[in-house]
Amino acid sequence: MPLPEGLYGLMAEFESPTQLVRAAKAAHGAGYRRMDCYTPYPVEEAAEAIGFHRDEVSLVTLIGGLLGLAAMFGLEAWISVWAFPLNIAGRPYYSWPAFVVPAYEWTILWSGLSAAFGMLALCGLPKLYHPVFNAPNFRNGATTDKFFLCLESTDPKFEAGETRSFLEGQAPISVVEVEY
Amino acid sequence: MANESFSKGLPAVQGAPACIDVWRRRALRAGLVFSILAVILALVAEKLDQPALGWEHLLRGWLTGFVGCFGLCFGGMALLMVQHLSGGKWGLIVRRPLEAMTRTWPVVVLMWFPVALLGASYGKLYIWAKYYDDWASALKKGLITMDQAHAIHWKQPMLNVTDFYVVSLVCFAIFALYVTLLNRWSVKRDADPEPNVAYWRTKFENLSGFGVVLYAALLFILVIYWVMSLDPTWYSTIYGFQYLVGQPFMVLPLAILTLIGLSKTEPIKSTYRVIEQHDMGKLCFALVMLNIYFAFGAFLIIWSGNSPEEIPWYLDRIRGGWGVIATLDVIFHWLIPFSLLLSRDLKRINMRLSVVCSVMIFAGFWDLFWLIEPNFKDAARNLHFSWGILEYIAAPGALFCFWLVYYFAQLKRRPLIATNDPHLAEILEHDYAHA
Numbered sequence: 001m002p003l004p005e006g007l008y009g010l011m012a013e014f015e016s017p018t019q020l021v022r023a024a025k026a027a028h029g030a031g032y033r034r035m036d037c038y039t040p041y042p043v044e045e046a047a048e049a050i051g052f053h054r055d056e057v058s059l060v061t062l063i064g065g066l067l068g069l070a071a072m073f074g075l076e077a078w079i080s081v082w083a084f085p086l087n088i089a090g091r092p093y094y095s096w097p098a099f100v101v102p103a104y105e106w107t108i109l110w111s112g113l114s115a116a117f118g119m120l121a122l123c124g125l126p127k128l129y130h131p132v133f134n135a136p137n138f139r140n141g142a143t144t145d146k147f148f149l150c151l152e153s154t155d156p157k158f159e160a161g162e163t164r165s166f167l168e169g170q171a172p173i174s175v176v177e178v179e180y
Numbered sequence: 181m182a183n184e185s186f187s188k189g190l191p192a193v194q195g196a197p198a199c200i201d202v203w204r205r206r207a208l209r210a211g212l213v214f215s216i217l218a219v220i221l222a223l224v225a226e227k228l229d230q231p232a233l234g235w236e237h238l239l240r241g242w243l244t245g246f247v248g249c250f251g252l253c254f255g256g257m258a259l260l261m262v263q264h265l266s267g268g269k270w271g272l273i274v275r276r277p278l279e280a281m282t283r284t285w286p287v288v289v290l291m292w293f294p295v296a297l298l299g300a301s302y303g304k305l306y307i308w309a310k311y312y313d314d315w316a317s318a319l320k321k322g323l324i325t326m327d328q329a330h331a332i333h334w335k336q337p338m339l340n341v342t343d344f345y346v347v348s349l350v351c352f353a354i355f356a357l358y359v360t361l362l363n364r365w366s367v368k369r370d371a372d373p374e375p376n377v378a379y380w381r382t383k384f385e386n387l388s389g390f391g392v393v394l395y396a397a398l399l400f401i402l403v404i405y406w407v408m409s410l411d412p413t414w415y416s417t418i419y420g421f422q423y424l425v426g427q428p429f430m431v432l433p434l435a436i437l438t439l440i441g442l443s444k445t446e447p448i449k450s451t452y453r454v455i456e457q458h459d460m461g462k463l464c465f466a467l468v469m470l471n472i473y474f475a476f477g478a479f480l481i482i483w484s485g486n487s488p489e490e491i492p493w494y495l496d497r498i499r500g501g502w503g504v505i506a507t508l509d510v511i512f513h514w515l516i517p518f519s520l521l522l523s524r525d526l527k528r529i530n531m532r533l534s535v536v537c538s539v540m541i542f543a544g545f546w547d548l549f550w551l552i553e554p555n556f557k558d559a560a561r562n563l564h565f566s567w568g569i570l571e572y573i574a575a576p577g578a579l580f581c582f583w584l585v586y587y588f589a590q591l592k593r594r595p596l597i598a599t600n601d602p603h604l605a606e607i608l609e610h611d612y613a614h615a
Contacts, residue, residue, distance in 0.1 A: 091486070097483050098480070
């Protein structure tokens with residue numbers, strides 16, 4: 001596969017999350033879809049502003065949790081009823097109250113692991129290269145105190161000159177071109 | 181800086197809007213309907229039920245309603261103190277509704293008197309109250325079992341009518357003192373010309389820190405007297421904890437419902453944001469988990485122990501049809517709120533969260549029904565329809581509605597926003613989502 005070349009997108013830098021969210025909303029309103037916000041800490045409103053709809057992590061977590069529940073409850077029932085039945089103080093083999101706690105623990109464990117790994121997988125991580133790091137101001141501020149909005153060139157509405165003037169209208173600190 | 185330009189500013193009117201009067205009238209009307217229903221049911225039950233326990237059922241229903249309202253009032257006090265200790269924006273928002281709940285304490289004390297007078301003095305509810313001074317002849321006549329006689333005799337130093345009165349009234353006095361201080365200081369704090377944040381915060385923290393511990397200890401004793409001693413043969417050391425969690429389980433949803441109801445008009449419109457609603461939804465979720473943890477933990481320990489001294493208490497509540505009530509208790513108390521509150525969106529949507537909150541309050545009363553009714557010989561291990569059992573709808577319904585009337589009246593008496601708090605500026609900002 002040939003490496004992509006040319007312009008990846010135009011990146012605007014903002015002073016505050018509020019300005020970023022405003023600009024992102026304006027961009028979404030203007031019809032841009034292929035874009036991303038970069039913030040030093042999670043700004044949920046920014047995700048909302050660029051029309052980032054439901055993620056699938058919760059579904060993955062639910063499935064993982066239910067699998068964990070079924071696996072442990074099934075294991076306990078199988079051991080106690082069929083594989084190795086033990087008479088414990090005359091209780092029935094199928095003593096569900098005793099199964100609840102481990103089954104619950106496995107629900108939590110499996111949903112936790114599914115959430116963590118599901119999130120990484122759905123984020124496309126690990127990722128070894130990303131073009132935005134080519135922008136020097138991004139490298140300096142993205143993880144400390146700067147907020148970025150990048151409009152990507154793959155967007156059908158993207159047109160270098162027009163997009164630049166649009167971004168400059170959003171009162172950014174700067175707008176830079178990002179190369180692949 | 182930028183944030184200030186997004187502040188909505190303190191609303192001009194901080195008093196309660198007129199809709200509270202409408203709610204109060206509705207609650208009053210519902211309370212009257214429930215009261216009439218309770219009396220009619222008692223009369224019908226005396227006529228048609230075998231055995232005729234109409235008035236006794238009314239008293240049992242009254243006890244259920246009283247314990248529920250007690251939980252809303254003083255559970256509100258406990259949550260208010262927790263909020264003073266933990267801080268946070270959610271605390272600032274629920275502070276005034278919680279304070280209004282605590283100020284309903286005179287009504288709750290009034291509700292207690294029939295329980296004390298008829299239940300304990302006349303022995304209509306508490307079997308130990310009827311026989312503790314003459315358990316031997318009661319045993320001979322076969323009115324109580326050997327186990328009950330032994331327990332009543334052994335626990336007599338605690339379970340006697342004098343102590344019932346003394347302990348309850350002393351606890352009420354202590355709680356009333358706390359309620360008075362918490363409310364008085366809150367008004368003074370807002371009236372303070374200087375913010376003096378550190379001074380007030382420390383003052384409230386010192387009161388509340390000891391207060392929550394004291395409240396927990398006294399609550400343990402009170403629920404032993406009022407509810408657990410209905411079956412004098414049984415005891416459980418986690419019982420008080422279940423109430424300690426069960427109370428905020430109803431208080432917080434009621435506070436959320438109040439705020440959602442008020443959020444359509446000023447002043448709450450300006451301060452009630454999705455962010456804090458989401459936080460309170462998460463806290464509800466935590467309470468749901470903690471509640472089932474205690475309830476199931478208690479069950480699992482007793483089930484594992486399988487001791488003849490403990491297990492009958494559960495058998496009374498599971499066998500003979502009670503299993504249906506117990507299963508529904510788990511469904512209302514845990515399954516429904518747990519599965520619904522998992523959703524992030526649900527916690528952020530007013531209407532849906534109100535449904536869950538209503539389910540949680542309903543579940544609180546349902547749980548009390550399950551805890552209280554099987555204590556009595558006619559109902560233990562034998563769930564059956566009688567006109568009398570419907571008192572568990574009518575009597576708690578009436579008490580809850582009348583309590584609400586008083587609660588709304590108290591809510592109206594103060595500004596709905598506590599102003600002297602550093603979080604105020606923050607909750608007056610818009611949600612970022614609306615920026």
